[in-house]
Amino acid sequence: MNSQVEKQMQIAPIPGAGVDGSQEARPGVPMEKETPEPAGNAHWLTPQRMPDPGWIQKRAGLEELTPVFGTTVPPRGLSGLMRRAAYRIPEHFTSHWLVLLAADRVDVLEDRLKTILPFVVPLAAAGVYFGVRAQRRTWWRALLA
Amino acid sequence: MLALTYRGPNRIRVEKKPAPKLEHPNDVILRVTRTAICGSDLHLLHGLIPDTRVGCVFGHEFAGVVEEVGPGVVSLTKGDRVVVPFNISCGTCFFCQRGLTGNCENTNPSANVASGVYGYSHTTGGYDGGQAEYVRVPFADVGPMKIPDDMTDEQVLFLSDILPTGYQAAEMGEIKPGETVVVFGCGPVGLFAQRSAWLMGAGRVIAVDPVAYRLDFARAYNNVETVGFEDATGGDVVSLLMKMTDGRGADVCIDAVGCEAEGSVAQSFLGVKAKLMAGSATAINWSIAACRKAGNVVLIGVYGPPFNAVDIGSAMNKGLTLRMNQANCKRYMPKLLDHIREGRIDAEGIITHRVPLEHAADAYELFEKKKDNCIKCVLVPPMAA
Ligand SMILES: [Zn+2]
Ligand SMILES: [Zn+2]
Numbered sequence: 001m002n003s004q005v006e007k008q009m010q011i012a013p014i015p016g017a018g019v020d021g022s023q024e025a026r027p028g029v030p031m032e033k034e035t036p037e038p039a040g041n042a043h044w045l046t047p048q049r050m051p052d053p054g055w056i057q058k059r060a061g062l063e064e065l066t067p068v069f070g071t072t073v074p075p076r077g078l079s080g081l082m083r084r085a086a087y088r089i090p091e092h093f094t095s096h097w098l099v100l101l102a103a104d105r106v107d108v109l110e111d112r113l114k115t116i117l118p119f120v121v122p123l124a125a126a127g128v129y130f131g132v133r134a135q136r137r138t139w140w141r142a143l144l145a
Numbered sequence: 146m147l148a149l150t151y152r153g154p155n156r157i158r159v160e161k162k163p164a165p166k167l168e169h170p171n172d173v174i175l176r177v178t179r180t181a182i183c184g185s186d187l188h189l190l191h192g193l194i195p196d197t198r199v200g201c202v203f204g205h206e207f208a209g210v211v212e213e214v215g216p217g218v219v220s221l222t223k224g225d226r227v228v229v230p231f232n233i234s235c236g237t238c239f240f241c242q243r244g245l246t247g248n249c250e251n252t253n254p255s256a257n258v259a260s261g262v263y264g265y266s267h268t269t270g271g272y273d274g275g276q277a278e279y280v281r282v283p284f285a286d287v288g289p290m291k292i293p294d295d296m297t298d299e300q301v302l303f304l305s306d307i308l309p310t311g312y313q314a315a316e317m318g319e320i321k322p323g324e325t326v327v328v329f330g331c332g333p334v335g336l337f338a339q340r341s342a343w344l345m346g347a348g349r350v351i352a353v354d355p356v357a358y359r360l361d362f363a364r365a366y367n368n369v370e371t372v373g374f375e376d377a378t379g380g381d382v383v384s385l386l387m388k389m390t391d392g393r394g395a396d397v398c399i400d401a402v403g404c405e406a407e408g409s410v411a412q413s414f415l416g417v418k419a420k421l422m423a424g425s426a427t428a429i430n431w432s433i434a435a436c437r438k439a440g441n442v443v444l445i446g447v448y449g450p451p452f453n454a455v456d457i458g459s460a461m462n463k464g465l466t467l468r469m470n471q472a473n474c475k476r477y478m479p480k481l482l483d484h485i486r487e488g489r490i491d492a493e494g495i496i497t498h499r500v501p502l503e504h505a506a507d508a509y510e511l512f513e514k515k516k517d518n519c520i521k522c523v524l525v526p527p528m529a530a
Binding site for chain 2: 013031033043094096100111
């Protein structure tokens with residue numbers, strides 16, 4: 001430890017100030033380890049692959065799925081089609097991200113529609129039925145008159 | 146199980162969802178005991194991160210008890226208490242072998258920008274997060290760290306993200322003893338970056354934030370000098386910082402704010418309101434401007450893809466070194482656990498609110514609107530209460 005660090009520790013603004021003053025004390029230096037070694041208790045050379053459920057969307061240019069991936073919320077509806085289009089565009093093109101963001105908004109709209117559809121569809125059907133019946137009645141009346 | 150799910154921008158709700166299952170031999174299922182809301186969760190909440198799907202579960206900072214163990218797991222058994230890094234890492238790819246677990250190439254099929262991350266959209270692999278009663282933890286032999294028996298979940302919870310993120314920021318700044326460090330942001334990550342700067346022997350640490358109570362907290366918690374937007378004439382924070390540093394600028398500037406930074410009307414309008422770029426680049430631009438020539442600028446705030454109006458020309462002409470990355474948490478956990486144990490970092494000291502998971506939506510509002518002097522909010526699932 002050099003004298004500057006020692007001086008700093010005398011006026012320590014927090015307990016332990018300067019304790020990691022030397023670069024060797026810092027766990028992430030150098031950023032890339034010079035002697036590669038497995039992290040944690042990894043006991044494989046190549047990780048085993050998860051089964052492919054068939055709907056995972058992978059980025060353009062990736063030959064096969066990564067060994068492990070998340071399985072929350074499969075793509076669906078119109079937003080799912082938009083996402084499929086987006087993942088065909090490499091991610092260094094802005095359009096890849098813009099199509100995904102647009103798909104996110106469509107996804108929300110589809111979700112809202114799904115929530116209100118069970119009420120809207122019967123109401124609309126009833127409306128059409130009674131509307132047509134009423135119109136037909138007046139049409140018959142007009143014919144009879 | 147109960148889980149906090151996304152319903153659209155600014156709409157989240159706690160609802161019942163099927164519990165996660167083992168999907169790979171090296172998975173475990175964790176029963177969550179503590180989980181935190183992160184500043185970067187707000188970018189998700191605001192719809193700024195692409196491919197955030199309705200129904201996904203947020204949360205990348207959590208600790209819990211191992212409930213179910215996959216047949217290939219050797220280092221954990223049922224009942225173990227663990228804290229889990231937010232990065233999902235395979236342990237043996239090119240990057241993991243070099244200590245860069247935050248850059249793992251085996252866990253995110255969707256984008257080449259990051260490893261898999263819990264509860265952070267399909268852009269980081271489409272994993273459900275930990276703001277739930279249970280969560281699936283892949284590569285359980287790589288990421289999770291057992292919590293020592295004499296320590297509580299809350300003492301070590303922030304090893305999952307914000308503490309390694311703040312420490313790595315200070316480390317990437319290559320702070321030399323006696324140097325002046327400016328940290329933009331007094332949120333949880335900014336607070337830990339400030340504290341880490343002291344540990345690395347900084348001579349001066351200056352914290353910047355627009356919110357008065359957060360500056361008060363930073364002064365009390367970290368003994369730093371503070372600069373609020375109101376302290377600067379006309380809100381010109383950079384000029385004030387230059388004046389404070391002999392007109393030369395700080396040796397190291399750290400952007401611990403990210404894409405929703407305040408302070409520039411144009412940036413906020415274009416990036417946050419009109420969404421014509423990936424958020425506001427104010428904090429990174431101020432970092433570039435307030436750094437001395439040939440100094441180090443560190444970027445750890447979250448910015449979404451694809452582009453921002455960043456003053457790269459000034460960075461070049463000033464000869465700055467720009468360093469940035471997601472935190473490689475795994476590498477920092479033992480060292481930082483030691484700092485917590487020795488009282489050099491009181492990690493749980495930043496928790497201002499504990500809220501039942503059932504009321505997670507209220508907790509988000511509290512945190513987002515900075516109500517009730519909130520710094521960090523921890524969610525407690527019903528079974529852990
Ligand atoms: Zn976080
Ligand atoms: Zn890896």
